[in-house]
Amino acid sequence: MTSSSTPELISVIVVGAGFAGLTAAIECKRKGCSVVVLESFKELKPLGDIISFGGNAGHIFQRWSGVEEQLDPICHSSDRIAFYDYHGDHIYTQVWADGVEYGKKFNGHRGEIHEIVYNHALSIGVEIKLNRKVTEYFETDTEAGVITNGEKITADVVLAADGVRSTARKIVLGYEDKPKSSGYAIYRAWMPSDDLAKNPLTAHLVNDGDKHVGYLGPDIHFLAASIKNGKDFSWVLTHKDKADVEESWSAPGDIEDAVGVVDCWAPIVHAIIRATPQDKLVDWKLVYRDPLPTWISPKARIALLGDAAHPFLPTSIQGASQAMEDGVTLAVCLELAGKVNVPEAVRAYEKIRYDRVRAAQKTGETTRDKWHKTDFDRVRANPASIKLPREKWLLDHDAEAHAYAMYADTAASLRPDAEARP
Ligand SMILES: Cc1cc2nc3c(=O)[nH]c(=O)nc-3n(C[C@H](O)[C@H](O)[C@H](O)COP(=O)(O)OP(=O)(O)OC[C@H]3O[C@@H](n4cnc5c(N)ncnc54)[C@H](O)[C@@H]3O)c2cc1C
Known part of the structure; x- marks a missing residue:
């Protein structure tokens, strides 16, 4: 029309x-x-x-x-995202069959x-x-x-x-x-995946096509995806933050600071963050209204x-x-x-x-x-409860x-x- x-x-x-x-x-x-x-x-x-x-x-x-x-x-x-807890134990893999139906x-x-x-x-x-x-x-x-x-x-x-x-x-x-600040900030990066391909901990994320994974912990989540048949890689780490959005909204991120946010997390998460070139890491203050x-x-x-x-x-x-x-x-x-x-x-x-x-x-x-408030005992009883909502409406x-x-x-x-x- x-x-x-x-x-x-x-x-x-x-x-x-x-x-x-x-x-x-x-x-x-x-x-x-x-x-x-x-x-x-x-x-x-x-x-x-x-x-x-x-x-x-x-x-x-x-x-x-x-x-x-x-x-x-x-x-x-x-067509899927695999969720893990912050220790690296697999919780649930969500398949996007509904994505086809919904566009x-x-x-x-x-x-x-x-x-x-x-x-x-x-x-x-x-x-x-x-x-x-x-x-x-x-x-x-x-x-x-x-x-x-x-x-x-x-x-x-x-x-x-x-x-x-x-x-x-x-x-x-x-x-x-x-x-105003949402109370959260996001470390985010987009980078070539060559170094990840060389590390046995991370190679599976960038070989044999694109992959999408999520790691969940108290008040923090980490999502990572490979793109262009594994050639590029992107990750985001959302965490609590007290910074004033007026002073610093988006700034270069520091690799060790980012690792510090997830210090007792699974080694694969550390490996991904440490494979990030320093100039590719951004600390993005999550502004809300x-x-x-x-x-x-x-x-x-x-x-x-x-x-x-x-x-x-x-x-x-x-x-x-x-x-x-x-x-x-x-x-x-x-x-x-x-x-x-x-x-x-x-x-x-x-x-x-x-x-x-x-x-x-x-x-x-x-x-x-x-x-961010995952009760992992409950989630283990019902792993699908961790899914991203994919709602028809x-x-x-x-x-x-x-x-x-x-x-x-x-x-x-x-x-x-x-x-x-x-
Ligand atoms: C540089 C940039 C990078 C971003 N990166 C990401 C990302 O990596 N991932 C993500 O999920 N979202 C990102 N976003 C936000 C995302 O694009 C938006 O949340 C979403 O797409 C909604 O888009 P929008 O057009 O409403 O706002 P925006 O994408 O923010 O676009 C607003 C546009 O208005 C222009 N503008 C602002 N003030 C004026 C003015 N006074 N006069 C003329 N022009 C003006 C800005 O330069 C900008 O191009 C980014 C936004 C920007 C601007």
């Missing part, structure tokens, strides 16, 4: 070229809007390490011509996946302006706009996908809302999306997928509302998305608590079809006379 025949083009400014912003831009372009993306980074760089997209995001990638074919060779390929997942290097999506946006004619930091947002009844590099730019709507440190939140909330009461500005011409609206704990494995769902939903709402009803589209977007996002966020908290979801199905009733319910109607 895409169309390029919208009589009067809706003009859209997207702030931020992360997965939320790029998805919104691609989908708005597919649905006939004129789109410009303003991004503060000066050049495209392959930043980050492992990122995961669930089946609900898989549907979105698969609609973009040529993207799935480019993602396949760079994404993790295995295709894509897990790989954030920078590499981002580059593919970025280039796809350019290939369909999305205009992306780099080195454009947005410093101010404004809106009237008839338009919205931003100030960037001293220039004022206006459009029918501004989609603010400016990440977990969003400055757009101020106009939406009416006050400054600072990110309380759920916002709203994601849209008072005149409903500016919408927050992605991490700007709702940061996720990594244990949800949904942050990037939900960011993409936001972009898809907004584009459908704008297409169906048309240029004269942009505020209605923005309000409908929030209503369609809000409860689903909150429910998805909660899965991150429950999985983290399940893993979350993964088997087509955000585009859902928005098309929901829009008319949602928009009607938001009109001032909705209460009065029988």
